[in-house]
Amino acid sequence: xxxxxxIGAHYGLRDxxxxxxxxxxxxxxxxxxxxxxxLMPQFDYAHWSALWHGNVMRFAALLFFVSLGLHAWVGxxxxxxxxxxxTNLRVVxxxxxxxxxxxxxxxxxxxxxxx
Amino acid sequence: xxxxxxxxxxxxVVGAGGSGLRAALxxxxxxxxxxxxSKVFPTRSHTVAxxxxxxxxxxNEEPDNWHWHMYDTVKGSDYxxxxxxxxxxxxxxxxxxxxxxxYGMPFDRLDNGKIYQRPFGGHTSNYGERAVKxxxxxADRTGHAMLHTLYQRNVRAHTQFFVEWMALDLxxxxxxxxxxxxxxxxxxxxxxxxxxxxxxxxxxxxxRIYSASTNAFINTGDGLGMAARAGIPLEDMEFxxxxxxxxxxxxxxxxxxxxGEGGFLLNKxxxxxxxxxxxxxxxxxxxxxxxxxxATEIKEGRGAGKDxxxxxxxxxxxxxDVIDKRLPGIREIAKKFANVDPVKDPIxxxxxxxxxxxxxxxxVQGQVLAANALGKEVIVKGLYAAGECACVSVHGAxxxxxxxxxxLLVFGKSAGEQVVxxxxxxxxxxxDLPSDYADKTMARLARLDSSKDGESVNEVxxxxxxxMQLHCGVFRFPDGLADGVEKMLKVGERVxxxxxxxxxxxxxxARIEAIELDNLVEVAMATMISAxxxxxxxxxxDRSDHPDRDDVNWMKHTLWFKENxxxxxxxxxxxxxxxxxFEPKARVY
Amino acid sequence: xRFEIYRFNPDVDSKPRMQSYDVEMEPTDRMLxxxxxxxxxxxxxxxxxxxxxxxxxxxxxxxxxxxxGLACITKLADLKEPVVIRPLPGLPVIRDLIxxxxxxxxxxHSIKPYVTNDTPxxxxxxxxxPEDREELNGLYECILCACCTTSCxxxxxxxxxxxxxxxxxxAYRFIADxxxxxxxxxxxxxxxxxxxFRCHSIMNCVDxxxxxxxxxxxxxxxxxxxxxRAV
Numbered sequence: 001x002x003x004x005x006x007i008g009a010h011y012g013l014r015d016x017x018x019x020x021x022x023x024x025x026x027x028x029x030x031x032x033x034x035x036x037x038x039l040m041p042q043f044d045y046a047h048w049s050a051l052w053h054g055n056v057m058r059f060a061a062l063l064f065f066v067s068l069g070l071h072a073w074v075g076x077x078x079x080x081x082x083x084x085x086x087t088n089l090r091v092v093x094x095x096x097x098x099x100x101x102x103x104x105x106x107x108x109x110x111x112x113x114x115x
Numbered sequence: 116x117x118x119x120x121x122x123x124x125x126x127x128v129v130g131a132g133g134s135g136l137r138a139a140l141x142x143x144x145x146x147x148x149x150x151x152x153s154k155v156f157p158t159r160s161h162t163v164a165x166x167x168x169x170x171x172x173x174x175n176e177e178p179d180n181w182h183w184h185m186y187d188t189v190k191g192s193d194y195x196x197x198x199x200x201x202x203x204x205x206x207x208x209x210x211x212x213x214x215x216x217x218y219g220m221p222f223d224r225l226d227n228g229k230i231y232q233r234p235f236g237g238h239t240s241n242y243g244e245r246a247v248k249x250x251x252x253x254a255d256r257t258g259h260a261m262l263h264t265l266y267q268r269n270v271r272a273h274t275q276f277f278v279e280w281m282a283l284d285l286x287x288x289x290x291x292x293x294x295x296x297x298x299x300x301x302x303x304x305x306x307x308x309x310x311x312x313x314x315x316x317x318x319x320x321x322x323r324i325y326s327a328s329t330n331a332f333i334n335t336g337d338g339l340g341m342a343a344r345a346g347i348p349l350e351d352m353e354f355x356x357x358x359x360x361x362x363x364x365x366x367x368x369x370x371x372x373x374x375g376e377g378g379f380l381l382n383k384x385x386x387x388x389x390x391x392x393x394x395x396x397x398x399x400x401x402x403x404x405x406x407x408x409x410a411t412e413i414k415e416g417r418g419a420g421k422d423x424x425x426x427x428x429x430x431x432x433x434x435x436d437v438i439d440k441r442l443p444g445i446r447e448i449a450k451k452f453a454n455v456d457p458v459k460d461p462i463x464x465x466x467x468x469x470x471x472x473x474x475x476x477x478x479v480q481g482q483v484l485a486a487n488a489l490g491k492e493v494i495v496k497g498l499y500a501a502g503e504c505a506c507v508s509v510h511g512a513x514x515x516x517x518x519x520x521x522x523l524l525v526f527g528k529s530a531g532e533q534v535v536x537x538x539x540x541x542x543x544x545x546x547d548l549p550s551d552y553a554d555k556t557m558a559r560l561a562r563l564d565s566s567k568d569g570e571s572v573n574e575v576x577x578x579x580x581x582x583m584q585l586h587c588g589v590f591r592f593p594d595g596l597a598d599g600v601e602k603m604l605k606v607g608e609r610v611x612x613x614x615x616x617x618x619x620x621x622x623x624x625a626r627i628e629a630i631e632l633d634n635l636v637e638v639a640m641a642t643m644i645s646a647x648x649x650x651x652x653x654x655x656x657d658r659s660d661h662p663d664r665d666d667v668n669w670m671k672h673t674l675w676f677k678e679n680x681x682x683x684x685x686x687x688x689x690x691x692x693x694x695x696x697f698e699p700k701a702r703v704y
Numbered sequence: 705x706r707f708e709i710y711r712f713n714p715d716v717d718s719k720p721r722m723q724s725y726d727v728e729m730e731p732t733d734r735m736l737x738x739x740x741x742x743x744x745x746x747x748x749x750x751x752x753x754x755x756x757x758x759x760x761x762x763x764x765x766x767x768x769x770x771x772x773g774l775a776c777i778t779k780l781a782d783l784k785e786p787v788v789i790r791p792l793p794g795l796p797v798i799r800d801l802i803x804x805x806x807x808x809x810x811x812x813h814s815i816k817p818y819v820t821n822d823t824p825x826x827x828x829x830x831x832x833x834p835e836d837r838e839e840l841n842g843l844y845e846c847i848l849c850a851c852c853t854t855s856c857x858x859x860x861x862x863x864x865x866x867x868x869x870x871x872x873x874x875a876y877r878f879i880a881d882x883x884x885x886x887x888x889x890x891x892x893x894x895x896x897x898x899x900x901f902r903c904h905s906i907m908n909c910v911d912x913x914x915x916x917x918x919x920x921x922x923x924x925x926x927x928x929x930x931x932x933r934a935v
Contacts, residue, residue: 219819228831
């Protein structure tokens with residue numbers, strides 16, 4: 001294959017937007033979470049556990065972790081794009097990151113619904 | 116001798132400032148194979164520093180027409196300008212300015228959406244009645260906006276640039292036809308022959324022959340040096356414009372647009388002295404008139420500053436809003452180079468060498484004119500020139516502000532058109548190069564490369580600049596000029612044995628400066644010899660022993676030839692193309 | 705005055721070195737360029753680009769005490785000694801302070817830097833209101849000196865793919881021009897993870913621009929337009 005500098009993958013805006021939107025989601029959740037935490041009458045396991053019993057908080061947390069995953073994906077991919085110039089190696093690293101992030105989200109589900 | 120590399124083109128343009136780019140555009144859009152050579156990246160050419168505007172009688176703000184523009188230009192030239200060429204330029208002005216707007220030039224605008232125009236020195240309505248708004252401007256960055264626009268349009272037209280290539284010499288055959296140029300690639304130090312049917316010189320001026328100059332370091336008259344060495348005369352070289360407002364000490368230009376917007380000059384007594392010298396248009400008189408008035412004030416002890424060495428340019432009364440909107444670059448320059456904020460304090464200014472009215476003689480199509488063996492004026496086949504390096508002559512003895520940007524648009528275009536026409540008509544293949552074509556150039560380079568000692572480029576250059584400044588400035592004296600000629604002849608000898616320590620190939624700027632000095636000295640010599648011979652005062656040439664204009668003996672153009680510093684003269688073209696002549700009369704502003 | 709200058713001449717040096725100079729200054733010397741010119745007289749092998757000496761041509765951009773700037777408008781009085789001068793970072797050095805700027809100009813050319821308007825040209829100028837013209841202020845003044853682009857880490861990492869602040873500022877200059885009718889094509893041209901979106905608003909460009917322009921703001925406006933187009 002000729003060695004050409006190829007650019008023009010039209011997902012720049014989408015990923016940029018994803019990063020911004022997920023950042024907003026994460027910030028909002030963080031605020032809600034902190035407020036809830038400080039509003040707990042007592043700082044013990046029972047109250048902590050109760051916090052996660054409603055589905056609203058569970059889904060909100062899930063949304064947070066999905067956002068975190070997407071946010072991390074765009075960030076990690078950018079880092080690999082900057083530093084890893086070999087395409088094959090880059091694909092392997094991408095796959096690894098995706099696998100890890102999906103695992104983390106699945107793990108988060110397990111924890112949230114397991115409490 | 117080893118052969119040098121060679122490339123062939125339809126046309127070679129030397130220089131990528133305003134005129135070079137305007138011409139190149141014409142050639143590229145005609146699908147010719149063009150090479151544009153430039154010592155610097157095109158947008159670094161000195162057109163970029165032009166500030167105030169480009170004139171065209173668009174009449175956007177008030178009634179105006181090309182007849183009035185023509186009259187102002189003829190009068191401004193102190194009747195030395197060729198009236199056919201001046202008519203051509205003034206009639207073409209609206210067309211080329213509008214064209215530039217279509218290319219994307221970011222002109223300032225009026226409320227009705229049309230191009231903004233401001234008053235400028237020497238521009239009047241109804242044949243000198245009062246100042247008129249004729250200068251089309253992009254704030255005080257008109258040259259910058261224009262040069263970038265022209266470069267951008269050339270990018271669109273896929274013009275082929277050879278950036279950081281310096282042309283060294285014109286190549287002519289035994290019939291005197293020009294066959295191209297030899298050029299040096301600065302990055303590698305390699306030399307190449309650019310063979311072409313047409314060679315267009317657009318190398319700009321040589322303001323660096325003076326110590327105090329508004330010009331960039333690259334303005335070394337390379338095209339003029341090349342022409343002079345190739346036996347082509349230089350016309351009217353005694354006429355150098357001293358811009359009234361260069362920042363004192365630094366030389367950096369402060370546009371006449373400052374006075375166009377309402378600024379004015381003060382002496383140390385706070386007197387608006389231009390009222391005495393030019394009662395009608397005051398600070399907006401022609402540049403030669405204003406510069407002389409300023410020099411007179413300084414000479415007679417009314418200059419401001421510790422040693423009374425400068426004049427004050429006051430503009431604070433315009434208010435911060437107008438200054439920031441119309442003159443933002445000036446505020447920047449004043450703060451940086453004069454340590455004053457013009458919103459509060461006046462700027463210290465002195466007349467500073469700015470523009471070369473003379474140059475390589477051409478007709479309005481940019482074709483270069485030289486004398487044949489019988490002394491008759493003939494067109495040099497294959498050679499064209501446009502812009503400041505050319506003398507059409509539209510500026511005569513003194514250029515009006517904003518006419519230089521107009522000159523490069525009009526004559527860059529017309530020269531380009533003529534090249535296209537001539538190439539279309541000439542179906543013959545490129546003529547053969549004489550076998551020894553590169554010898555002189557290579558010998559010049561070899562001397563620099565092999566010499567073990569000699570004159571310092573800096574010292575010879577300084578001596579030339581000092582001599583020009585001292586002996587050939589705003590006011591010229593017979594003894595001073597005679598001494599100046601003697602000194603320049605010595606400089607002319609010394610420059611033949613310049614020496615550089617750096618012998619390396621890659622981006623050897625010492626070598627470039629040595630070659631540039633060769634060109635500068637040709638121009639300085641032409642200036643001094645021509646000025647010494649002209650025994651009258653006209654436009655920018657002011658002699659103490661002949662204080663008046665002498666239309667009987669001196670209504671003629673000087674032609675200087677390098678060979679033996681010979682001078683010849685040719686008549687001024689007083690007959691315009693279609694209108695009545697403007698008869699010479701006393702110049703009052 | 706004491707200078708530490710980056711020197712490299714491929715004809716004689718195998719690798720770059722820093723050289724110290726003491727230069728005798730005159731009271732009239734105001735700017736760094738004046739000092740470098742004196743140094744050049746002292747040692748003619750020292751090479752750098754310069755032309756207009758008033759900050760409009762963009763030739764003498766260099767790294768001055770760690771910050772990119774133009775030598776001709778950097779006041780000597782403001783500089784800490786020894787003045788350490790290096791070539792612009794992130795571009796290949798040809799010799800001494802002279803860098804190969806082809807990558808920079810390639811990116812500038814890649815944004816199609818010319819007004820595109822294929823409608824028939826009117827007899828006179830295309831009209832533009834003063835307010836519309838105002839949009840070009842802060843954009844058209846760019847002198848292509850490359851101070852901004854070569855101070856941008858995103859450009860250091862991807863000089864072949866990221867347009868860089870100077871190019872993007874110009875991209876917006878044409879988008880902002882009411883006479884230009886190619887906004888969509890221009891946005892398409894930038895809609896890529898590298899070309900525009902490698903800008904992470906580090907703002908080194910704004911910090912160093914000798915003309916006080918703000919590429920980050922222009923880039924933000926391009927992003928806004930992309931969003932507006934997509935949603």
